[in-house]
Amino acid sequence: MNIHEYQAKEVLAKFGVAIPKGFAALSVEDAVKAAEQLPGPLYVVKAQIHAGGRGKGKFKELGPDAKGGVRLSKTLDDVRTNAGEMLGNTLVTIQTGEAGKQVNRLYVTDGADIAKEYYLSMLVDRASGRIAMVVSTEGGMDIEAVAHDTPEKIQTITIDPAEGFQPHHGRAVAFALKLKGDLNKQAAKVAEQLYNAFLATDMAMLEVNPLVETTDGQLLVLDAKVSFDSNSLYRHPDILALRDETEEDPAEVEASKYDLAYIKLDGDIGCMVNGAGLAMATMDIIKLNGMFPANFLDVGGGANKEKVTAAFKIILQDPNVKGILVNIFGGIMKCDVIAEGIVAAAKEVNLSVPLVVRLEGTNVQLGKEIMANSGLPIVPADDLGDAAKKIVAEVKKAA
Ligand code: ADP
Ligand code: MG
Numbered sequence: 001m002n003i004h005e006y007q008a009k010e011v012l013a014k015f016g017v018a019i020p021k022g023f024a025a026l027s028v029e030d031a032v033k034a035a036e037q038l039p040g041p042l043y044v045v046k047a048q049i050h051a052g053g054r055g056k057g058k059f060k061e062l063g064p065d066a067k068g069g070v071r072l073s074k075t076l077d078d079v080r081t082n083a084g085e086m087l088g089n090t091l092v093t094i095q096t097g098e099a100g101k102q103v104n105r106l107y108v109t110d111g112a113d114i115a116k117e118y119y120l121s122m123l124v125d126r127a128s129g130r131i132a133m134v135v136s137t138e139g140g141m142d143i144e145a146v147a148h149d150t151p152e153k154i155q156t157i158t159i160d161p162a163e164g165f166q167p168h169h170g171r172a173v174a175f176a177l178k179l180k181g182d183l184n185k186q187a188a189k190v191a192e193q194l195y196n197a198f199l200a201t202d203m204a205m206l207e208v209n210p211l212v213e214t215t216d217g218q219l220l221v222l223d224a225k226v227s228f229d230s231n232s233l234y235r236h237p238d239i240l241a242l243r244d245e246t247e248e249d250p251a252e253v254e255a256s257k258y259d260l261a262y263i264k265l266d267g268d269i270g271c272m273v274n275g276a277g278l279a280m281a282t283m284d285i286i287k288l289n290g291m292f293p294a295n296f297l298d299v300g301g302g303a304n305k306e307k308v309t310a311a312f313k314i315i316l317q318d319p320n321v322k323g324i325l326v327n328i329f330g331g332i333m334k335c336d337v338i339a340e341g342i343v344a345a346a347k348e349v350n351l352s353v354p355l356v357v358r359l360e361g362t363n364v365q366l367g368k369e370i371m372a373n374s375g376l377p378i379v380p381a382d383d384l385g386d387a388a389k390k391i392v393a394e395v396k397k398a399a
Contacts, residue, residue, distance in 0.1 A: 001228045003242045004048040006107040008206075008224040011239070015197040017190060019221050022109030024048065031083035034108035035076055042111025043073045045082040049101040050247040052207075052225055053093035055141050060090040060100055069093070069103065072111055079108065094144075104246065112220055117210035118177050119143050119154075120191070122198050124205075124229075130158040131198065133169070133191065135176045139210040165195040179213075186219040201239055202232035251314050258310040260299055267292025269391055270315035270324040270353075272308070274299050274333075282327045285388040291395065294321045301332050308338070309345035316349060323354040323395040325387055328361075335359045335367030343374040354379065354394035358387035 003011075006024045013019050023034035035043045047054050047069035054069030062085060069091045071082040083106055092100035119139035125132040136154045138146040146153055155176040159169055170188025179187045190211070198206050207225040214220060233240045245253050255262035261276065269286050273279035276298045283293040295318065299311055315321055328338050342357060358381040359367045371378045379394060381387035 001230050001233060001240075001243055002050045002247070003226055003228075003239075004050065004105065004107075004244065004247075005046065005224055006048060006105075007242045008226040009221065011201060011226065011242075012194065012197050012221060012224055015193045015200070017193045017197065017221055018186075018219065019224075020110035020112055022107055025083065025106045025108055026104065028080055028083045028087060031087075031106050031108050032076055032080050035073070035079040038108070038110050041074065042113075043076075043079050044109050044111050045071045045073055045079055045086065046107040046109065047086050047091050047103040048105040048107050049091060049096070049103060050244070051091075051093050051095040051101055052209075053095050053141075054091060057091045057093035057096075059085070060092060062089065083108075101247070112212055112222060113215045114210075114212045114222075115215045116213045117222075118212065119146075119209045120173070120177075120194065120211050121205070121207040121209070122194060122203070125158060128158055130160050131195070133157045133159065133173060133195070135173055137176075137178055139212075143209055159195065161199065165192050169195075179219075182217060183213060183219060190219055190221070201236060202229045203227065204229045251317055254310070254317075255297075255314050258307055260297060260307065260311055260314070262298075262311075262314055263296040264318065265293050265295050266320070267294045268320055268322040268395065270294045270297075270318065270321040271327070272297050272299060272311050272315060272324065273327045274301065274303055274329060278327060278329060281384065282325065282388075285384055286325065286391070289388045289392045291392050294318050299328075303328065303333055303338060303341065305341035305344050308341040309348055312345045312349045312351070316351075316353075321353060322398065323356070323391050324351075325391040326355065326357040326359075327384065327387055328357075328359055330359060330361030330363065330367070333361075334363045335361055336363045336370055339367035339370040342378070343370060343376060346374075346376050346378070351376070354391065354398055356381050356387050356391040356394060358382070358384065 009019045025031040025034050057069045073079045073082050086103050090100040090102050117140035119136040121134045134156050138153050157172045170191050173191040174184040174187035205227045208221050210222050212220050212222050269291050271282050271293050273282050279298045286293050356379045379390050381390050
């Protein structure tokens with residue numbers, strides 16, 4: 001689960017991290033009011049969307065010469081103008097894709113007097129089973145270019161969670177950032193605070209870019225991008241409350257209500273499968289037969305009629321879908337129960353595209369009979385390869 005920058009900063013502030021003062025705003029008036037509560041003389045108005053690259057982003061409605069999604073503002077009038085230009089418009093960044101994201105929320109924050117920008121991120125490194133802290137002296141908006149052109153300027157420090165954050169980790173971070181004196185101490189401290197926040201809230205990724213040194217010798221977090229491990233959200237109701245569904249794909253939001261793992265893709269064949277491994281195999285075999293999956297969908301172990309119906313509806317919401325392949329192994333569930341669910345769901349949604357169903361497992365004969373006697377044009381398949389061939393053939397026939 002992703003959250004906005006201003007929310008991430010609120011979370012980090014609870015762990016003592018030094019962050020400039022700021023307020024979220026949903027309207028131009030609120031943005032100006034927020035700025036009035038800040039000391040000035042520099043205010044920064046920042047678009048809040050679940051994507052990075054805002055500074056270099058472009059607003060679709062404003063043309064190529066307009067400023068991006070992070071705007072330094074010298075007066076309250078500037079704040080008003082910048083907020084007015086951003087709210088309601090669509091920001092396109094390297095991370096949003098061409099469609100961009102509508103800006104519905106702003107963050108108005110204190111402008112920092114920047115001497116130098118650094119980079120610090122943290123993620124769970126599965127290969128080492130540790131938490132990796134990735135740091136660079138070359139922070140700021142060109143970090144992708146740094147990673148590409150001069151990867152030696154990016155250093156990784158790994159922390160064994162069983163050992164925890166030790167003073168030597170902090171010193172390693174400060175050394176990698178080439179900081180001396182008090183700034184060196186501040187770097188070690190902020191690294192530990194960020195680590196504590198990462199661990200305590202079950203983050204999957206934390207990116208601070210930039211971490212800045214100000215002209216008066218303070219180390220501040222100016223940007224924070226955080227995502228949490230969704231499997232851990234049940235133990236963080238305060239974090240779950242930060243979810244902004246308007247930033248997510250509507251079909252994926254709908255799917256999560258039914259506990260369905262759905263990811264929209266670009267192909268033509270809708271897939272409904274139980275088990276993530278089988279779902280991946282189904283997608284692969286569709287590709288092997290020359291077409292592309294329209295989605296990943298794992299209905300999970302307890303696929304009942306309600307879930308199957310919801311899944312059908314979600315798949316069919318996608319206008320690209322030209323056929324559906326159902327591939328279900330009845331292990332815990334019995335095939336006849338699944339077949340009844342499929343038939344009822346297909347009738348309820350008035351299925352208008354070809355449907356191929358491959359069932360295997362307990363009571364499979366009974367399941368096949370239920371589908372054959374349903375009066376629906378369901379095409380049965382015997383195995384994975386057969387199912388993929390049949391759905392591709394059916395879609396081509398219907399075209
Ligand atoms: P993004 O990464 O989405 O482009 P950032 O928050 O990193 O957005 O902002 C982009 C750049 O804008 C930063 O690298 C920094 O130079 C500048 N900036 C951001 N926030 C502030 C601030 N509070 N004061 C001064 N400059 C800022
Ligand atoms: Mg940034």
